[in-house]
Amino acid sequence: MERNSIDAATAASPAGNDPRASAWVAVTLITLVQAVSACANVTLPTVAPKIAQTLGVDASWIGYQVSMLFGCAVLSATFGGGLVSRLGPARTAQVAALLSIVGMALAAVPLLATMVVATVLCGFALGLVNPGAAQVIVRFTPPRHRNLIFSVKQSGVPAGGVVVGLTAPLIAVSLGWQWSVLPAIVVAFAVLLLMQWVHPVWDSERNREAKLFGARSGGIGMVWARPALRWLALSGFWFAFIQRSVLTFLVSYLYLVAGYSLVEAGALLALYQAAGALARPVWGILADRTSGPPVLTGLSLCTMFTCLALFWLDASWSPALVTAIVAILGATSYGWNGVYHAEATRISPPREIATLTAGTSSFAYAGVLAGPALFAIGYQLVGSYPAMFGSLAAAAASGLGCLLLAIRHARRTAVAA
Numbered sequence: 001m002e003r004n005s006i007d008a009a010t011a012a013s014p015a016g017n018d019p020r021a022s023a024w025v026a027v028t029l030i031t032l033v034q035a036v037s038a039c040a041n042v043t044l045p046t047v048a049p050k051i052a053q054t055l056g057v058d059a060s061w062i063g064y065q066v067s068m069l070f071g072c073a074v075l076s077a078t079f080g081g082g083l084v085s086r087l088g089p090a091r092t093a094q095v096a097a098l099l100s101i102v103g104m105a106l107a108a109v110p111l112l113a114t115m116v117v118a119t120v121l122c123g124f125a126l127g128l129v130n131p132g133a134a135q136v137i138v139r140f141t142p143p144r145h146r147n148l149i150f151s152v153k154q155s156g157v158p159a160g161g162v163v164v165g166l167t168a169p170l171i172a173v174s175l176g177w178q179w180s181v182l183p184a185i186v187v188a189f190a191v192l193l194l195m196q197w198v199h200p201v202w203d204s205e206r207n208r209e210a211k212l213f214g215a216r217s218g219g220i221g222m223v224w225a226r227p228a229l230r231w232l233a234l235s236g237f238w239f240a241f242i243q244r245s246v247l248t249f250l251v252s253y254l255y256l257v258a259g260y261s262l263v264e265a266g267a268l269l270a271l272y273q274a275a276g277a278l279a280r281p282v283w284g285i286l287a288d289r290t291s292g293p294p295v296l297t298g299l300s301l302c303t304m305f306t307c308l309a310l311f312w313l314d315a316s317w318s319p320a321l322v323t324a325i326v327a328i329l330g331a332t333s334y335g336w337n338g339v340y341h342a343e344a345t346r347i348s349p350p351r352e353i354a355t356l357t358a359g360t361s362s363f364a365y366a367g368v369l370a371g372p373a374l375f376a377i378g379y380q381l382v383g384s385y386p387a388m389f390g391s392l393a394a395a396a397a398s399g400l401g402c403l404l405l406a407i408r409h410a411r412r413t414a415v416a417a
Contacts, residue, residue: 018201020197020198020200020201020202021140021201022140023140023141023142023149025140025198026136026137026139026140026141027137027141027149027152027153029191029194029195029198030132030133030136030137030153030156031152031153031155031156031159032156032187032190032191032194033093033096033097033129033132033133033156033191033195034129034133034153034154034155034156034157034159034160035156035157035159035160035163035187036096036097036100036125036129036160036184036187036188036191037096037100037125037126037129037157037160038156038157038159038160038161038164038273039100039104039160039161039163039164039183039184039187039188040100040103040104040122040125040126040184040188041066041069041070041122041123041126042160042161042164042165042247042273043104043107043164043168043180043181043183043184044062044065044066044107044115045062045065045066045247045248045249045251046164046165046168046169046180046251046266046269047168047169047172047177047180047262048062048248048251048252049251049252049255049256049262050172050177050262051110051177054110054177055110055112055115061376062248062249062252062372062376063248063249063372063373063375063376063379064372064373064376065115065119066244066248066368066371066372066373067368067369067370067371067372067373068116068119068120068123069119069120069122069123069126069368070123070126070244070365070366070368070369071123071365071369072119072120072122072123072124072126072127073123073124073126073127073365073368073369074127074362074365074366074369075123075124075127076123076124076125076126076127076128077127077128077130077131077358077359077361077362077365078127078220078358078362080092080127080128080130080131080132080358080361081131081219081355081357081358081359082355083095083128083131084128084131084132084135085206085207086206086207086208086209087203087206088132088199088202088203088204088205088206089131089132089133089135089136089202089203090132090195090196090198090199090202090203091195091199091203091206092128092131092132093128093129093132093191093195094191094192094195094196094199095125095128096125096126096128096129097125097188097189097191097192097195098188098192099121099122099124099125100121100122100125100184100185100188101185101188101189101192102121103117103118103119103120103121103122103125104118104122104181104184104185104188105118105181105185106118106121107119107122107181108178108179108181109178110178126365127361127362127365130341130357130358130361131355131357131358131361133153134341134345134353134357135353135357136202137149137150137153137345138345138353139205144288145288146288146342146345146346147283147284147285147287147288147338147339147342147343148281148284148285148287148288148338149284149342150284150337150338150339150341150342150345151280151281151283151284151285151287151337151338151339151342152280152281152284152338153338153341154280154337154338154341155276155277155278155280155281155338157273157276157277157337159273159277160184160187161247161269161270161272161273162270162273162274162277163183163187164180164183164184164270165266165267165269165270165271165272165273166266166267166270167180167183168180168183168266169262169263169265169266169267170263170266171183172262173262173263219352219355219356219357219358219359219360219362220359220362220363221359222352222355222356222359223356223359223360223362223363226347227406227409228347228406228409228410229344229347229348229356229359229360229406230406230409231402231403231405231406231409232340232343232344232347232360232402232403232406233344233359233360233363233364234363234402234406235296235300235340235399235400235402235403235406236340236360236363236364236367237363237364237366237367237370237399237402238367238395238396238398238399238402239300239303239333239336239337239340239364239367239399240363240364240365240366240367240368240371241367241368241370241371241392241395241399242303242307242333242371242392242395242396242399243333243334243336243368243371244367244368244371244372245371245372245375245388245392245395246272246329246333246334246389246392247269247272247273247334248371248372248375249372249375249379249385249388249389250265250268250269250272250326251265251266251268251269252265252385253310253313253385253386253389254268254322256385257313257314257315257385257386258313258314258315258317258322259315268322268323268326271323271326271327271330272326272327272329272330272334273330273334274330275326275327275328275329275330275331275334275335276330276331276333276334276335278331279330279331279332279334279335280335280337280338281338282335283295283299283335283336283338283339284338284339284342287339287342287343293343293403293406293407293410295339296336296339296340296343296403297400297403297404297407299332299333299335299336299339300336300396300397300399300400300403301396301400302328302331302332303329303332303333303392303396303399304393304396304397304400305393306325306328306329306332306333307329307333307389307390307392307393307395307396308390308393309325310325310329310386310389310390310392311386311387311389311390311393312386313325313386313389314386333396340360340364341357341360344356344357344360345357347410371395375388378391
């Protein structure tokens, strides 16, 4: 019944043979939108040691900046579904791109006050991305490839991170860290223009009377009321907790503890994200052929063991071994997102996908909000990056427990149906 409803909605699209309604255009552009959000929120952590020197603070303080950014993303996600309903996914993506452009430009000003404003703007932009993307995927792409398509879409995040990881440290060293925001601004401008092209088709079903706020616009309460979605969302909290902690502190860890240069550490951060980008479509294909939960379970286990490996890392380890660990960690702890979002849409009513996607995204953003801040607090208490990376194994175990509960409730619901 659910698949038929989705197919009917897709077939009813008024765009006909318009190329702007094609699946490949939808996947390409929403992947680029994801890349914008990644560039905007990864740039500052990538050059955190240089920023810390300019502002006279410890590099670990970047954890608080990242938590503030995703705290704002949680807030904007509460009305993201309503904004998509009112403006349409293309216009909403343009709003997000414009906020990212202004935010990144302000981030280049070496003042704490402008950093705070930049963080707020980029955080609000981030929270608007997933609801519109989910609506576009459900409307313009075939359900039988849903896990793969969501995984390809989510590959835009590590792809954007790879661009930043390879360019931002080099720009920071050669021109100054203030210029490292340039790649993020360029990608955001590209999205701003391309969304104008697809706007007439993508936004043709918008409802100008839709409410931005209210009990149903954010979807958090709706997610919590459904046990399978609730536990899946809580597992997403822990997955995001780990992912953002690694993204935020890996460069500082390798630079300050393992003896790598800033450029070398940035290259390993790029590898971490590249491994996630390449692995996500693979996990999507596996999930389409099996189902999402077993794939997520395997990724949780691998993440747990690689985090334990990082606990023992020191400067005596060979670069090849460190590279292998970072690659495996990237493929697992950074490869879960597409299958996670596809699973959320699979068990959601078709007419409520944008709203429930906003709700499940809020849980993931909450994990990112908590992760870097708690990591930074823990580091201030114990003074050990290896210990803090080892503690992420416990977070992976918590995510695995939530996932197993989600699987159990989903099976009960299927049996009852």
